[in-house]
Amino acid sequence: MAIVGIDLGTTNSLVSVWQEDSCTLIPNNLGEYLTPSVVGVDENGEILVGRTAKERLISHPDRTAASFKRFMGTEEEFFLGGRRFSASDLSSFVLKQLKEDAEAFLKEPVEEAVISVPAYFNDLQRNATKIAGELAGFRVERIVNEPSAAALAYRFGKMEEDQTFLVFDFGGGTLDISIVDAFDNVVEITAVAGDNHLGGDDINKAIAEKFLSVSGLDFGMLTKEEWAALLKASEKLKMELSKSSQAEMETVISGRLYGMQMDSRGLLEASTQIMESIGMPLTRALSDGGYEWKDIDDIILVGGSSKMPLVQNYLQFLSGKKPLSRIDPDVAVAVGVGMYAGIKERMAVVKDMMLTDICPFTLGIEVSQEDREAPSVMSPIIERNSVLPVSRAARYFTANPFQQFCTVVILQGEHRIAKQNLCLGRLEVPVPMGKTEQDREAIDVRYTYDMNGILEIDVTVVSTQEKTSKVIVNPSIRLSEEEIQKRREELQKLKIHPRDQEKNRLLLARGDRVFEENTGDVRKYTGRFMGEFTAALNTQDARKIEKAYIRTNELLNIIENSPKRSVILRLDKYLYDEWRKDS
Ligand code: ADP
Numbered sequence: 001m002a003i004v005g006i007d008l009g010t011t012n013s014l015v016s017v018w019q020e021d022s023c024t025l026i027p028n029n030l031g032e033y034l035t036p037s038v039v040g041v042d043e044n045g046e047i048l049v050g051r052t053a054k055e056r057l058i059s060h061p062d063r064t065a066a067s068f069k070r071f072m073g074t075e076e077e078f079f080l081g082g083r084r085f086s087a088s089d090l091s092s093f094v095l096k097q098l099k100e101d102a103e104a105f106l107k108e109p110v111e112e113a114v115i116s117v118p119a120y121f122n123d124l125q126r127n128a129t130k131i132a133g134e135l136a137g138f139r140v141e142r143i144v145n146e147p148s149a150a151a152l153a154y155r156f157g158k159m160e161e162d163q164t165f166l167v168f169d170f171g172g173g174t175l176d177i178s179i180v181d182a183f184d185n186v187v188e189i190t191a192v193a194g195d196n197h198l199g200g201d202d203i204n205k206a207i208a209e210k211f212l213s214v215s216g217l218d219f220g221m222l223t224k225e226e227w228a229a230l231l232k233a234s235e236k237l238k239m240e241l242s243k244s245s246q247a248e249m250e251t252v253i254s255g256r257l258y259g260m261q262m263d264s265r266g267l268l269e270a271s272t273q274i275m276e277s278i279g280m281p282l283t284r285a286l287s288d289g290g291y292e293w294k295d296i297d298d299i300i301l302v303g304g305s306s307k308m309p310l311v312q313n314y315l316q317f318l319s320g321k322k323p324l325s326r327i328d329p330d331v332a333v334a335v336g337v338g339m340y341a342g343i344k345e346r347m348a349v350v351k352d353m354m355l356t357d358i359c360p361f362t363l364g365i366e367v368s369q370e371d372r373e374a375p376s377v378m379s380p381i382i383e384r385n386s387v388l389p390v391s392r393a394a395r396y397f398t399a400n401p402f403q404q405f406c407t408v409v410i411l412q413g414e415h416r417i418a419k420q421n422l423c424l425g426r427l428e429v430p431v432p433m434g435k436t437e438q439d440r441e442a443i444d445v446r447y448t449y450d451m452n453g454i455l456e457i458d459v460t461v462v463s464t465q466e467k468t469s470k471v472i473v474n475p476s477i478r479l480s481e482e483e484i485q486k487r488r489e490e491l492q493k494l495k496i497h498p499r500d501q502e503k504n505r506l507l508l509a510r511g512d513r514v515f516e517e518n519t520g521d522v523r524k525y526t527g528r529f530m531g532e533f534t535a536a537l538n539t540q541d542a543r544k545i546e547k548a549y550i551r552t553n554e555l556l557n558i559i560e561n562s563p564k565r566s567v568i569l570r571l572d573k574y575l576y577d578e579w580r581k582d583s
């Protein structure tokens, strides 16, 4: 019985099988190799997967979900047509569809699969992927790393050579860069870096924005459907520009037809910022792994967006090497996963190793906000992508002068709101009680995280120098059923009044995203003024809310629209001007 290989992507998924010494891609019922990773529930309660579901994303947003891979291993829930699904549930529908396609193609039952995941996936996310496979009716033979699979696809037939690859995987919403050392039957990932919010979708958006500006239109004039149609036309134009040097697009807005021509140069202009953002993680991967460009034998192109000549030229400019695209970047991972499956069948083994020399997530602590009604927030101590081993400390203060204990809640994740992150544990620290209303105790919290995934927490009460410690082995632990249930209930209680206003909700969501995307001072700033905005919402005073809205929106605009190196400067200037106006 055949074992299939599955590339379960954020945007698209593929299935392949090893047949007679080569890897065959399996088409879906539409005859296509790429199945969009989109799931919907139709009016009769039936599950839709792939292109059909994708078409309904705009028309039936409350019945359709996409990009759920981002939430694998979290408690994020998706409500479709009144039913509740986890990211694993939704992924299982995609996997089930691929299973059926494979069975139709092979004309036999298919029960075993090898599934690939991004190199930076932690145990929790890998486990959630395995569960998705099992829910789809597979026995999941193995979970392999996407960059290892791509490297294996390129190594076929010359396994004896030692090679160092840089795998450049540029998909719909993420950029993943991995450096892979391959020798004999070992594929070892020695460095990973990337950007969780950079991909083809951003290029579509940049083109759409260019379109609006040359057409003299404003984003606010468009309906949701018109914006979606414009994005679609932009994506089409982008893909045409991967084949020819000039292309056209058009779309109807408010009953009028607008058009735009674009050439390669125009595309470069529209996406300059995106190209610039590619440079940083590249440098990071190289320096983290202790490499220079001359140490890299080949660059492997993976993911739909790496098919853009613009991207390829830029990579060649940076590295001085011509990137490989002998295997279509759309299918490179799927081909490799199919090979892993085939190798398994022939009883040979390829060792897929992952060297975790970076901390792929942020570790922090829960702190309450000044406004007690506002939800607690995450204060980062070790930021994601810190090189391991790492040890950092931060000082915090008690909230109440008469408290005798201070609870340190240890969090992992990228969300501004504490509850939205993974809670790894708690530490009760005795503190001396204050004498007056003003007394506050300072505590120093130190996190130390090493290669073995061991997190040590040391808390020192500054006034007494008394130390309390805790060790957490492998922070990617699983939440117990009980904890999940409890959190579910907590979250259900969280529905409050003026937040329901879409505009404010959107701003909250945007603030959360900006917080996630940034680190360091920009993140701190964002945390602070988003906290102030939440506090304004809690006053339920429409005038205060509106004022806070305008300010927060402006601050977010500054962060998103300024060149990275001048963001802090511009934020400071805005706050200074505001302060001058007020005083
Ligand atoms: P993922 O790994 O996230 O599932 P994919 O590797 O399938 O994503 O990449 C999807 C992205 O690739 C989309 O944004 C799509 O617009 C883009 N893409 C696909 N083909 C091309 C092309 N020929 N030129 C430019 N972009 C492309």
Ligand code: MG
Binding pocket: 009, 010, 169, 171, 303, 333
């Ligand atoms: Mg992919």
